[in-house]
Amino acid sequence: CCDYYNINYKSLCTYMQKNKISKEEALSHYYQYYKYNRFTYNHVTYDSFAACCMAYEIKPICVRRYAKRKHFLLRHALSSYLNYHNKRKIYFCGQEYITFTSCCRAFGCNASYVSAYAKRHGISREEALKFYINRIEKQEGQKIDSRTFVFRDSIYHDLSDCCRKLGINVSSVYGYMWRTKKGKVEAVEYYYNKKMEDYFEWESVLYSSLSACCTKFDVSLKAVRNRAWRKNCSIQEAFRHC
Numbered sequence: 001c002c003d004y005y006n007i008n009y010k011s012l013c014t015y016m017q018k019n020k021i022s023k024e025e026a027l028s029h030y031y032q033y034y035k036y037n038r039f040t041y042n043h044v045t046y047d048s049f050a051a052c053c054m055a056y057e058i059k060p061i062c063v064r065r066y067a068k069r070k071h072f073l074l075r076h077a078l079s080s081y082l083n084y085h086n087k088r089k090i091y092f093c094g095q096e097y098i099t100f101t102s103c104c105r106a107f108g109c110n111a112s113y114v115s116a117y118a119k120r121h122g123i124s125r126e127e128a129l130k131f132y133i134n135r136i137e138k139q140e141g142q143k144i145d146s147r148t149f150v151f152r153d154s155i156y157h158d159l160s161d162c163c164r165k166l167g168i169n170v171s172s173v174y175g176y177m178w179r180t181k182k183g184k185v186e187a188v189e190y191y192y193n194k195k196m197e198d199y200f201e202w203e204s205v206l207y208s209s210l211s212a213c214c215t216k217f218d219v220s221l222k223a224v225r226n227r228a229w230r231k232n233c234s235i236q237e238a239f240r241h242c
Contacts, residue, residue, distance in 0.1 A: 001027065014218045041075060049074055056082060057164075092126060095158070100125060105174060106158050107133050151188055159184055166192055202239065210235060 002009040007030045016026040039049040046052040053060040058081060067077030088099050097103035104111040109132045118128035149156045156162035163170040168191045176187045200210040207213040214221040219242050228238035 007031070008216060011216060011218045018218070039074070041078060052078070058082070058085065090126075092129065098160070102160060102170075104129060104132075106160075108136060109133065149184065151185060151192075159188070162188060166195070168192065168195060200235070202236065210239075213239070 002012060007027070012023075012026050012030055015029070016023060019026070039046050039052045041052050044052075046055065049063075050060040053063055056078075063074065063077050063081050066072070066081055067074050070077065070080070072080065085098070090097050090100050090103050092103050095103075095106075097106065100115075101111040104114055107129065109129060114128045114132055115125060117131065118125045121128070149159050149162050151162050151166075154162075156165065159173065160170050162168075163173055166188070168188065173184070173187045173191060176182070176190060177184065180187075182190075200207045200213050202213050207216070210224065211221050213219075214224060219239065223242050224235065224238045227233070227242060228235050231238065
């Protein structure tokens, strides 16, 4: 029954025991919750609005803020937000970039300088970018190829592709590079290690974080951390008793 309605059985049992209610009541609660939170967009039904946004690779909080600011329904806000993002996309050298800035970064150019050069000379930004790339190639004496990025013996199309597949925020990587003056590989390595530290394993299943595991089993994250601190035990042991 739980599988049919896409409800987590263990979460249901935990909720049932915690609230001392019958299986039918717990099932009804979860069914209503999922039914209320489901979101349909472009004839596709998602488990939630957040899941829909993740499918389109945009942040739910940004769309919600946009909807609040414009007084739009979430569906209308999502459409407008997607149109806005699609307009910002740029194709350069056979590669798609989410913004002109990310395109410039991929080639090691400053987007502000490129845009200013394009405006000064009355040319397109793409032509200005080609000019800057040629200038860098002449200075460094080598061909620039932004479409490949190697990390831990794996080859990606570019830095954005690498971050997307590793589940790392590319903006955070660029921010770290700017703050620490380190290279792309070092920045990705830093966030990759940081992410691996956040993983939590329970019953041979690896969760993205302790919080994600607690959410799935309807367990209080605060209670787990407090028990681990009070009993001076591991997080896994504390989670087991919560």
